Structures are given as C-alpha cells and as structure tokens.
Amino acid sequence: MTVSSQTSSRLGRMGRPEFIALIAMLMALNALAIDIMLPGLQQIGATLGVENENHRQYIVSSYLIGFGIAQLVYGPLADRFGRRIPLLTGLGIYIVAAIFSAFIPSFTGLLVLRFVQGLGAASMRVVTVSIVRDVYGGRQMAEAMSMIMMVFMIIPVIAPGIGQSILFVADWHMIFVFMAVAGLIVGGWTFTRLPETLAPTDMRPFTASSIASAFKIVLTDRVALNYTLASTFIFGALFGFINSAQQIYMGVYDLGAWFPVAFAAVALFMSLSSFINARLVGRIGMRRLSHGALLGFLGINLVWLVIQILGPQPMPFALFLCLFAASMFMFGWIGANFNSLAMEPLGHVAGTASSVLGFLSTVGGALIGAAIGQAFDGTALPLVAGFFAVSLVGSVFVLIAEKGKLFQPHNQRH
Template structure:
C-alpha cells in the first residue's frame, strides 16, 4: 500500500475540497440521525406511551447498536467488492428506514426501525474511513480526518435546531422525512462523483479464512487494538452525553427550547478543535497532540467532578457549559488522531481494519454511553463521573499501546 499523497490521483476529477466535504457529509448523516432526534424525544415518548423518561434514550441506543454491529460486515465487503457498492447499499438502507419512520405506529416498531437505520449508516463509518485511508497515510490522514471532522461537526451544531424547528410546524414523524431527503441528496452526489478508490492490489477474497485472517491482523496489533479500546471508552462519554443531553439541559438546567443552542455551542467548539488539529498535526505530530489532549481531558474531568461533588448542585450553568466545552475541545484533538494512529499500521487491510475498529468503538462506546445515560438521576453527577472514569481508562490503554512512553513520535509522519 502506497501511503504517499500521490494516491490522490485515485480521486480522478474530484478535488481535495470536494472530497473532504463529501466524506464529511456522508459521516454527518450518522450524526444527523442521532442529534436531530433529541428535541423530539419527549414528544415521541408522549405520543407512543413511553412513561419512563430514561427509556426514551433507547431511540438513540437502538440506532447505535445497529450501527456498531453492521460494521463487521461492511469492512470485508469493501475489501472485496470495492468502496462504492457497499457504501451506496448502506445509504439505500438508511434512506428506506427513514421513509418508513414517517409512518411508524409504536415504540417497539420505532426501535426496530432505528436499529435497521443504524445497519445502513454503518457503511458511512466503515467505508468512508477506508476511502480516506486509501488516499492518505500518517499525518496526512490525521490532517484530512481533522478537516473532515471540522465540517462534520457542523451537523451536531445545527441538527437539534432543525429538529426543534420541524417540531414547531409538524410532529416528530416529519423529522424522518427530513432525514430521507438529506440521505437522497448525498447519495446522488456520491453516486455521480465518487470514484472507486480501492487499489486492485489490495482486493481481498471474501472468504471466512480471509476475513478471519484480517480480523486476526487487526486484533493482534498492539497499537491498533489499544488505541481503539482507548477511543471506545472516550467515545462512551460522548454517547453518554448524547443519551442524557435532553434531560440535563431541560430538567437540570430548565433550558427548554434553548437546548439546541447549548448543544450546538459545544459542537461548534469541537469543530474549531478539529480545525486547530488539522493545522497543527503536520508540524507537531499525532502522538504529541493527542497525548497532550488526553492528559488535559483527564485533568479537566477530574476538576469538573470535584466541583460537582463538593460545590452547590446544580453547578451554575455557565460553569457547567464552560468546563464541558473545554473537555470536548480536548476530545476533538483525541478522536481524529487516535483513529489515524489505530489505522496507520493496517493500510493493507483498511476495510477490514475500519470494520473491526469501528465495531469495537461504536458498540463498546454505545454500551458505555447507555450505562451513563441510564444512570441519570436528576443531576449531572452520573455524566460527569462517567467522563472522568472513561478518560482514566482510556489513559491506561494508551499507556499500554505506547509501552508507558507518551509524547514520543515513532517517525516524522506520526
């Protein structure tokens, strides 16, 4: 596998800016399916007779479980049949599920449909990361992923507001119509403009033995596995917040319809973090940036937890949102770099690697996030405690990956 930037020739007529924007929008369809639902959880629960408020979080969890499980399939398919076919197939499932969502009759049926929608969306996680890895390696991949994340994070900024606006003029079923239309538009763009990026020399047979060999390569690589496990726990914090955001903002802090603004402001901070990372990673390196961010993430979450335990409850909202935003700024430096560090040694099995790593981080992260979300007790303490615990566990896995030596670039590309 050639890791040099010359691989951009595989993009044909597509320029770098369009490529970054397209990959970001493909990944953003996943964020849209999660964040646009948040303002509607209360209305959905009331309409479908869900009395336990914590059970409404299953609308997010069901989607994430389907999203995580299906990633095990898309990777081997993408390594055998190329990137375009599995990606477009997943987009089709996503769109069809969104269309049916506009007519859903019960909460159980909604959860099943959200699971199916997650199955389709998984292609947009696995295949897009594989495509980026086809084109870039090392710091170039980290820089590209940071720019992608910067554009991608626009969606969490605006999605809750879109959901809230839709609810002003229609009921929650219309949110699914919006997702279907957005999916159709991006699917058409992808079909018309995205070329096949898998090199013929990297095509792998779609056999049980080949898939098992690919999985073994991924799971026995110390750096890839431990960075993935670190990402899993740290993403668990993000999923925990997504699960309980509506309750924290509307019940603990009584923000009401201002919730999308609070949610979007933190996402905007994360987008700025990704932009800064993209500008710095080429000079500083993935390890120095992400390790420094991880240490800061751990320290900030510890301070945040101590203030929540020892200070008045609820913590004043300006202090809460400030500490949360700083924590998520560090998260922005961790996410793209850890993903690139995990994928770096696995370019020759990029599809399978993205599949396995995505499965572990999504299913694991969603499970951890569900535990944090279900622990909601009317205060922000379970969320903040969850942030600190997962950051501590993530730090341990990074120490294992690096044999106890942080901030040490392995070469000029890392």
C-alpha cells in the same frame, strides 16, 4: 508515482476540497440521525406511550448498536467488492428506514427501524474511513480526517436546531422525512461524483479464512487494539452525554427551546478543536497532540467532578457549560488522531481494519454511553462521573499501546 499524483489518480475528477466535503457529509448523516432526534425525544415518548423517561434514550442506543454491529460486515465487503457498492447499499438502507420510521405507530417498531437504520449507516463509517486510508497515509491522513471532522461538526451544531425548528411547524414524524431527504441528496452526490478508490491489487477474497486472518491482524496489533479500546471508552462519554443531553439541559437546567443553542455551543468548540488539530498535526505529530489532549481531558474531568460533588447543586449552568466545552475541546484533539493511530499499521487490510475498530469503538462506546445515560437520576453527577471514569480508563490503554512512554513520535510521520 508521487503521493500527490497517486491521490489524484484515486480521486479521478474530484478535487481535494470536494472530496473532504463529500466524505464529511457522508459521515455527518450519522450525526444527523442522532442529534436531530434529541429535541423530539419527549414528544416521541409521549406519542408512543413511553412512561419511563430514561427509556426514550433507547431511540439513540438502538441506532448506535445497529450501527456498530454492521461495521463487521461492511469492512470485508469493501475489501472484496470495492468501496462504492457497499457504501451506496448502506445509504439505501438508511433512507428506507428513515421513511418507514415516519409512519411507525409503536415504540418497539421504531426501535427496530432505528436499529435497521444504524445497520445501513455503518457503511458511512467503515467505507468512508477506508476511502480516506486508500487516498492518504500518516500525517496526511490525520490532516484529512481533521478537516473532515471540522466540516462534519457543522451537523451536530445545527442538527438539534433543525429538529427544534421542525417541531415548531410539524410533529416528530417530519424529522424522519427530513433525514430521508438529506440521505437522498448525499446519495446522489456520492453516486455521480465519488470514484472507486480501492486498487484492484488490494482486493481481498471474501472467504471465512480471509476475514478471520484479517481480524487476527487487527486484534493482535498492540497499537491498533489499544488505541481502539481507548477510543471506545472516550467515545462512551460522548454517547453518554447524547443519551442524557435532553434530560440535563431541559430537566436539570430548564433550557426549553434554548436546548439546541447550548448543544451547538459545545459542538462549535469541538469543531474549532478539529480545525486547530488539522493545522497543527502535520508539524507537531499525532502522538504529541493527542497525548497532551488526553491528559487535558483527564484533568478537566477531575476538576469538573470535584466541583460537581462539592459545589452548589445544581452546578451553575455557566460553569457547567464552560467545563463541558473545555472537556469536549480536548476530545476534538483525541478522536481523529486516535483513529488515525489505530489505522496506520493496518493499511493492507484497511476495510476490515476499519470495520473491526469501528465495531469495538461504536458498540462498546454505545453500551458505555447507555450505562451512563441510564444512570441519570435528575442530576448531572452520573454524566460527570462517567466522563472522569472513561478518561482514566482510556489513559491506561494509551499507556499500554505506547509501552508507558507518551509523547514519543515513532517516526517522522507520527
């Protein structure tokens, strides 16, 4: 069976464009649950009596930690019971938690519900990546993931604007209602159109020994583990920005209602980066593109840090935005390719592999991002220093994965 015919049989009635769009929307529900909240953090804190402004960031962090932890469960479940049941179950948890969050009267209760919502959303990270790995491999997977990321990036562009628009006509509770409705729409689309993509011969028994052996396979693969650790630190930079974005844009630079516009501008650069990556990765290869982007990410962050320390305080906003956008453009070439490079050796345990890698990168990234966010001191210095630090550590892990040799394709597909 050829690759194209195998793909067609796995997707059933779905064509490639619909498949890309649906997977992107499933993944985008995660971004929606984070980014739509950002304009409302101040109002939520005021309503629920949160005095320390840095503590508002826990609304993001609690979701991310739940999201990361639950990935350890969904992978083995997806390898045993197929992709559809765990995915639809997680969607249901996500929707119910969003509905209850609209009515919760305490900050502690909201954090618990956000954690639960993250537990449900984890299915949309683990199972979707497993589905893409079921259908595609090698550069085809990288191309598909880049296209998915390009569509996915529409949500970070528009989500803060949606949140801000809701706040113009209602209070923060309606943000959660909107989230629940979006989940219901995507859930209905998934239920009616997405077929089961796991081949019966690839199903693994759901036993402790089976799961332990799969975890061992993942954690002892040098390439998979070190690319995952690199992704963990680099995603920590993104989570650090998300945690402190509202404070930097509205506190340091006093953007007010223009905050969603500035957020969208950077997200557009990341979307453009993913689009270019999808066009180039098939010809150039994942390693050459991502290694070049990693060095660019490191260099830009170094320049950004020097200017932040030695330049005027605060840094002129136009310069801050340009350096940040350039850094995140490089990030767009790193994310999808590092994930594909980590997953590529692990196709025979794709579900568990996706869960272990997702757990490490999300929980680790969330903790790193929380540390960067909690260091906010009224300036952008903790964020910029955090970006440089994680890019430096990420580079070390990539060098370990590649035995010190960058830009070397391992075979025709990479």
